[in-house]
Amino acid sequence: xxxxxxxxxxxxLLAMFAAPPSPASACMNEVERVVDVxxxxxxxxxxxxxxxxxxxxxxxxxGTFPKVLVADHQTRRQALFHRGQRIVALAQIRxxxxxxxxxxxxxxxxxxEVALAWAAATLRLHAARGDTSVxxxxxxxxxxxxxxxxxxxxxxxxxxxxDADIMPTARAWSVLAAxxxxxxxxxxxxxxxxxxxxxxxxxxxxxxxxxx
Amino acid sequence: xxRLAALALAFLSCGTGPNPPVPLDRPLEPAADPAQIARGQAxxxxxxxxxxxxxxALTPPPRERHCVHCxxxxxxxxxxxxxxxAAPPAELARWQRDITHLRELPELRGLGRLRRxxxxxxxxxxxxxxxxxxxxxxxxxxxxPSAQALAAALVPDAEPAPHEPAGDPTRGRDLxxxxxxxxxxxxxxxxxxxxxxxxxxxxPATMLRASQQAPDLxxxxxxxxxxxxxxxxxxxxxxxxxxxxxxxDLRQDEIRDLAxxxxxxxxxxxxxxxxxxxxxxLDREVGFAEVDAAIFHKxxxxxxxxxxxxxxxxxxxxxxGLGFTGASLDLSSHAAISSGSRGPDGKRRSVLAPLPxxxxxxVAHLLARHAELTGATPELRGMPLGLTPVPLADIQLLxxxxxxxxxx
Numbered sequence: 001x002x003x004x005x006x007x008x009x010x011x012x013l014l015a016m017f018a019a020p021p022s023p024a025s026a027c028m029n030e031v032e033r034v035v036d037v038x039x040x041x042x043x044x045x046x047x048x049x050x051x052x053x054x055x056x057x058x059x060x061x062x063g064t065f066p067k068v069l070v071a072d073h074q075t076r077r078q079a080l081f082h083r084g085q086r087i088v089a090l091a092q093i094r095x096x097x098x099x100x101x102x103x104x105x106x107x108x109x110x111x112x113e114v115a116l117a118w119a120a121a122t123l124r125l126h127a128a129r130g131d132t133s134v135x136x137x138x139x140x141x142x143x144x145x146x147x148x149x150x151x152x153x154x155x156x157x158x159x160x161x162x163d164a165d166i167m168p169t170a171r172a173w174s175v176l177a178a179x180x181x182x183x184x185x186x187x188x189x190x191x192x193x194x195x196x197x198x199x200x201x202x203x204x205x206x207x208x209x210x211x212x
Numbered sequence: 213x214x215r216l217a218a219l220a221l222a223f224l225s226c227g228t229g230p231n232p233p234v235p236l237d238r239p240l241e242p243a244a245d246p247a248q249i250a251r252g253q254a255x256x257x258x259x260x261x262x263x264x265x266x267x268x269a270l271t272p273p274p275r276e277r278h279c280v281h282c283x284x285x286x287x288x289x290x291x292x293x294x295x296x297x298a299a300p301p302a303e304l305a306r307w308q309r310d311i312t313h314l315r316e317l318p319e320l321r322g323l324g325r326l327r328r329x330x331x332x333x334x335x336x337x338x339x340x341x342x343x344x345x346x347x348x349x350x351x352x353x354x355x356x357p358s359a360q361a362l363a364a365a366l367v368p369d370a371e372p373a374p375h376e377p378a379g380d381p382t383r384g385r386d387l388x389x390x391x392x393x394x395x396x397x398x399x400x401x402x403x404x405x406x407x408x409x410x411x412x413x414x415x416p417a418t419m420l421r422a423s424q425q426a427p428d429l430x431x432x433x434x435x436x437x438x439x440x441x442x443x444x445x446x447x448x449x450x451x452x453x454x455x456x457x458x459x460x461d462l463r464q465d466e467i468r469d470l471a472x473x474x475x476x477x478x479x480x481x482x483x484x485x486x487x488x489x490x491x492x493x494l495d496r497e498v499g500f501a502e503v504d505a506a507i508f509h510k511x512x513x514x515x516x517x518x519x520x521x522x523x524x525x526x527x528x529x530x531x532x533g534l535g536f537t538g539a540s541l542d543l544s545s546h547a548a549i550s551s552g553s554r555g556p557d558g559k560r561r562s563v564l565a566p567l568p569x570x571x572x573x574x575v576a577h578l579l580a581r582h583a584e585l586t587g588a589t590p591e592l593r594g595m596p597l598g599l600t601p602v603p604l605a606d607i608q609l610l611x612x613x614x615x616x617x618x619x620x
Contacts (some may be wrong), residue, residue, distance in 0.1 A: 030307065031286075032522055035298045039521055079520040132540060134551030134560060165562040166552040170620065198617050 038064060038077045045087045054091035058099045061087050069103045069118070071125060082126060086139060089119035093143045119143050120150070134161060138172035145175050155179040162192070170200035177206070230377035234438060234475050241328050241371040241437075244364035252365025255358055259535035267320025269365065279314045287311060310510075313347050313599050318425055322452030323366045325440035330431075331363035332356075337589055338598075341431060343398045344424040350598030351584070353535050374438040376468055383466075384473025388429075391460050395419075396426035401479030414458065422456040432474045441471050485588035488579045490571075491608040498613040500546050500620050506606045507578075508543045511596045516543035528597075546620040564614050572614045578602045 032039050041064040048057035061084040067073040068084050075081045091099050097112030097119075104115045120143040127140050137157055144154035158176040161167045167176070177192035196206035253269065256262070262270035264279050275281040286307045299307070323331070334341070336359045338349035354362075385405065388394060394407040396419075413419060432441065440451065445467045448457040462470065515533075519526035521544075525533070532538030541553035541563060552562045563574040571579070573592075581594030581601040596602065602610075613619075 031299070034300070034303050043521070077523075079524045083520045132554070132560075133542075135547050164552070164560060165565045166550060166560055168547040168550045199619055 036077075038080050042080050042083050042087070045084065049087050049090055049094075052094070054095040054099055058088045058091045058101060061085075062101060069101070071122070082131075085122050086126065086136070089122045089143065090139055092116060092119040093146055116143070116146055120147060134166050135168045137161065138168050138175075142171065142175050145179055151179060151182065155183065167195070170196045170203055171205055173199065174203075174205045174207075232378065233374040233376055234378045234472055236374065236438065240373055241367075243370040244328065244368045248361045248364040249368050250365075251358075252361035252363070255362050255535075256365055259352055259354075259362075260533055261320070263534065264314065264317050265320045267323075270320060280317055283311045283314050284316075287315065316421060316424065317345075317347060318342070319452075319454065320366065321454070324369050325436055325444055325451050326367050327371070327435060327437055328363045328367040330435045331366055332359040334435075335359040335362055339587060340585055341427050341435075342425055343428055344396070344426060346424075346600045348585075348598050350534070351589075351593050353537075371437045372439040374442075376439070376442045376471070378476075379465060379468030379470070379472040381469065381473040381476055384469035384471070385477065387462070387466055387470045388473065391462070393429075393460070396423040397429050398426070399429040400482070401430045402477055410458070411461070412458070418456065422458075425456055429474060430479055433476075438471070438475060441474065442467055445470055482587060485583060485586040487588070488582035488604065490575075490579065490611065491604050493615050494608060494612040498609050498616060500613065500618070503610050503613045504546075506609055507602055508549065511599065511602065512543040515597065516541050518542050518544045518548060534597075550618065564618055572611065575607060575611050575614070578607050578610070 033043065034040075041060055045057045045060040045064075048054075048060060061068055065073075065075065065081050065084045068081070068088050073081065088099070088101070092104070092115045097104075097115035098106050099115065100106040104118060105111050106115055120140070123136065123140040123143050126136055138161060141154040141157040144150035144157070154175070158167070158172060158179065161172065162176060167173055173192050173196035177189045177196060180186075180189035180192055193206055196203070200206060256270060260273075261267075262272050263277060266272065266280075272278060272281075275285060286304065289304060289308070334349065335352065335354055336356060338351055340348050342348070385402075388399070389405045389407050392407045392410040394405045395410060399405060414422065427435070436444065444451050444457075445460060445462060446464075447459060448455045449459070460470075512529075513527075515527040516529040517525075517527045519531050519542075525531055526538070526542060528534040528536045528538065530538055530540060530542050539553040540560070542548035542551065550562075550564070552560045552564075555561045561573075564572050566572050567576055577592050577595040578601070580590040580592045581596065581599075582604070583590045584594040585601060594601070
């Protein structure tokens, strides 16, 4: 009997890898969100990010995708891997490059600059891959707004979204308000700030001092 | 008048042999062109008809990609893959409670009984054929040649000439009630026919399914080939194995009477389309969570979801499917909804901003679905596609939320 069990063990292992449990994709939203642990982890990370818990968000992503810094890493859940990269990139941007992970030590100002550069490059890469998500565009603009040489581009990206009435978040309005302020257009800054506060009355990020 | 016609038919037939068949006011349909059939078969795959329908000419997708099979699996609490959905029992119970649509759809079998011209016209401009079913054929992205090719693939054979003599339509009308047909079938456009209970009723669940799928009989003359109607009434399962239509147990003369009534009785015209009337904006504050629960998460996100969380497939309305290229419209979160959709010019546009008449685009799509159900074909495609319209009170919530600044 033990011999039989031993003989069957490789088969059982093979079966595990040959037929991994996969969630329903037709009922893609609800079912996958509930039954797929990768899905759940990335959503948790996004919720942490939304609550400004940048380290917590990055930690959850790294626990799910340890190679999150590798641009062309291939995984079974590639879309969620990219989502994880975006979360870590935003965590870096919103913390000022202060998230310490392997490869991005965050000990010195130079380290933090590298982290911010990685974050902006990562978001730019996703945009260049053809992801036309407006949310991604606003995230890229948020990253570029942190880098003086790229603020003009950040402003152009957000202005286009605002003009088309497709600004996705209060934070995006806040970044635009700060950029307008820097450009000296106080009226436009006031309008963007007002819209930010209209969407998120209690959000301190609607203060246009966000971009330094 | 039908009684007079029947008397006249009876008088004419006296001593001169059987009545001629009910005359056709159109030529018989020839066999479909093979090239058109091939094009139609390709379109069946392209339009993903097998994601909703089962049928002989369709290759079924995996269960988890089949709207109806997936729902049926959840309702039965059994496997999508290898056992169950691995969802907590409370979640599974919630899904079972929430699934109201796409629990069952007509199977595309035995379609040789249908008129090819009806199939093409119906695909181009679907209407509420089955009043008991809360799902109807969606308005797909189809032009006339494509609709004709699909009809050719679904109904490739030539139409046989009707040979059964015409019967007594008055007797046919009586039979409809006596055999309990109108227990399941609506027959709009004629005086109400009171149905007797079925002699051999199926179990209640089957009866419910049958009444949901039963077509409105006013469409019989447009929908069925007359020769096939006789065969259908004689033995429905012979034409469509597994059909929910029971054998009505009719004699040949009764079949002739019933068929004649169905094909010839005068019909009152359908009421004209009625434009839906928006309810006024609410004077209380409406938050996103309320609108999301009532509309976006309840219905919309099934076809407009976030592809990252759905194995890259954002649904027909986002990344494409069912023949749609995808409007890049994700309705799964406030940020995504605020991001708008891609218009025909390829540029993104707000779905919350007003159209020239002042109605927000997304509201106009929801109202268009109400209009579709009254027989209209509005310029904007009605949403949700092929499903029960969003109640006007919920549209009122959405419009109020938009008017109040669409806060998260």
